[in-house]
Amino acid sequence: MTPLTAPPTPHTRPFAWHAPTGSFTAQPLPHTPPGLDSADLPALGRTLLRHAEQAGAARPGVVGAVPFRPGAAPHLRPVDLAAPVVTRPVPVRPVPTLPVATRTLPTLKRAVSVPDAAGFEALVAAAVQTLRAGTLDKVVLGRLLDLHLYAAPDPDAVLARLRAAHPAAYAFSLPLPDDATLIGASPELLLRRAGRDVHLRPMAGTRPRPADPAADPADDAARAHALLHSAKDRAEHALMVQAIADRLAPLCRTLSVPRTPELASTATLWHLATPIHAQLRDDSPGVLDLVPLIHPTPAVCGVPTGAAQAHLEAAEPFDRGWFGGAVGWADGYGDGEWAVTIRCAELRGTHARLFAGAGLVADSDPAGERQETAAKFGTVLAALGFAPADLPDALLEAL
Ligand SMILES: C=C(O[C@H]1C=CC=C(C(=O)O)[C@@H]1O)C(=O)O
Numbered sequence: 001m002t003p004l005t006a007p008p009t010p011h012t013r014p015f016a017w018h019a020p021t022g023s024f025t026a027q028p029l030p031h032t033p034p035g036l037d038s039a040d041l042p043a044l045g046r047t048l049l050r051h052a053e054q055a056g057a058a059r060p061g062v063v064g065a066v067p068f069r070p071g072a073a074p075h076l077r078p079v080d081l082a083a084p085v086v087t088r089p090v091p092v093r094p095v096p097t098l099p100v101a102t103r104t105l106p107t108l109k110r111a112v113s114v115p116d117a118a119g120f121e122a123l124v125a126a127a128v129q130t131l132r133a134g135t136l137d138k139v140v141l142g143r144l145l146d147l148h149l150y151a152a153p154d155p156d157a158v159l160a161r162l163r164a165a166h167p168a169a170y171a172f173s174l175p176l177p178d179d180a181t182l183i184g185a186s187p188e189l190l191l192r193r194a195g196r197d198v199h200l201r202p203m204a205g206t207r208p209r210p211a212d213p214a215a216d217p218a219d220d221a222a223r224a225h226a227l228l229h230s231a232k233d234r235a236e237h238a239l240m241v242q243a244i245a246d247r248l249a250p251l252c253r254t255l256s257v258p259r260t261p262e263l264a265s266t267a268t269l270w271h272l273a274t275p276i277h278a279q280l281r282d283d284s285p286g287v288l289d290l291v292p293l294i295h296p297t298p299a300v301c302g303v304p305t306g307a308a309q310a311h312l313e314a315a316e317p318f319d320r321g322w323f324g325g326a327v328g329w330a331d332g333y334g335d336g337e338w339a340v341t342i343r344c345a346e347l348r349g350t351h352a353r354l355f356a357g358a359g360l361v362a363d364s365d366p367a368g369e370r371q372e373t374a375a376k377f378g379t380v381l382a383a384l385g386f387a388p389a390d391l392p393d394a395l396l397e398a399l
Pocket residue numbers: 140188203204205206271298299300342343355356357358359360376
């Protein structure tokens with residue numbers, strides 16, 4: 001097993017993308033085009049695709065991330081998608097057992113959550129009042145967890161562990177400015193465009209799985225069943241699907257939206273998911289036109305979008321940055337694949353900033369929603385070496 005420490009020089013690390021449909025890594029091409037701070041995703045994409053072509057790319061492409069806040073600048077880089085693309089599916093590998101020597105690494109100096117556990121529950125309770133008053137139908141409240149570690153985690157080793165534990169996820173590692181890396185394993189496909197075919201799989205509704213689902217399959221199945229038949233979760237899910245379908249419909253020749261959601265599992269959580277398939281009316285909207293149309297979905301923001309955004313601006317005591325945005329790639333034909341940036345962290349030296357959110361409706365329970373965010377932090381925590389059954393007290397208090 002690769003040790004968790006001793007990272008290679010961050011700016012030489014490529015973008016890595018491991019999706020159920022295929023995997024690749026791509027080194028950003030050297031670039032100096034102006035306008036890189038543009039918030040206009042399609043225009044920025046066109047500029048960088050031209051640049052990739054001029055730099056001699058055989059298959060010009062862009063990779064990067066879109067922040068949560070609409071209007072904030074994306075982080076996009078030109079790449080050559082020709083050589084490094086691997087189209088076969090990622091092999092499903094068993095979760096590795098860590099040797100004892102690495103299991104205890106990296107040691108935790110300090111853990112701080114914003115808001116802290118009590119603060120988050122208070123924000124949920126306040127949001128529930130607003131939801132009951134009827135001005136909002138749903139809002140997704142986020143938290144961050146700052147870990148200060150004695151040793152800097154190696155992003156490549158963290159990504160390898162995320163992939164091993166979540167083989168069906170969209171696992172990514174994106175070098176950011178200031179030697180930081182955005183890393184995660186998102187279960188949620190924002191959208192994939194291949195010609196006129198567009199696929200989405202939005203998620204809302206969550207239940208934790210037992211610590212070892214294989215050891216207690218009946219309990220695991222009962223939790224999944226409870227989620228699938230929960231009126232609260234189904235209502236929250238339906239709001240989201242409707243909002244996404246409404247945004248897509250004007251561009252589509254056909255739009256297939258199943259009436260009932262399906263169950264989706266990660267290693268630790270059950271979710272409700274709806275696979276949506278659309279056929280575009282024409283070739284003109286590329287994936288970089290569609291991302292800003294769909295984002296932010298009610299899976300990360302709320303319903304109605306404007307009121308939910310205003311609520312989050314006022315309530316969340318931190319800037320989400322990339323959390324709740326989108327991460328992925330696009331090519332010169334307008335095809336590409338983007339995941340919702342959740343179950344993620346920013347790694348910067350010995351500092352790891354993790355993010356998690358929970359979708360709230362009028363009958364949400366503050367303690368339950370806080371526990372849900374703790375379970376969602378668990379994706380990256382485990383990849384950093386913090387096993388759920390063996391969390392340090394300082395971390396337990398912060399969760
Ligand atoms: C916002 C997150 O998850 C979203 C995706 C699936 C289920 C969710 C929920 O049940 O609240 C969230 O909408 C997160 O992981 O931080």
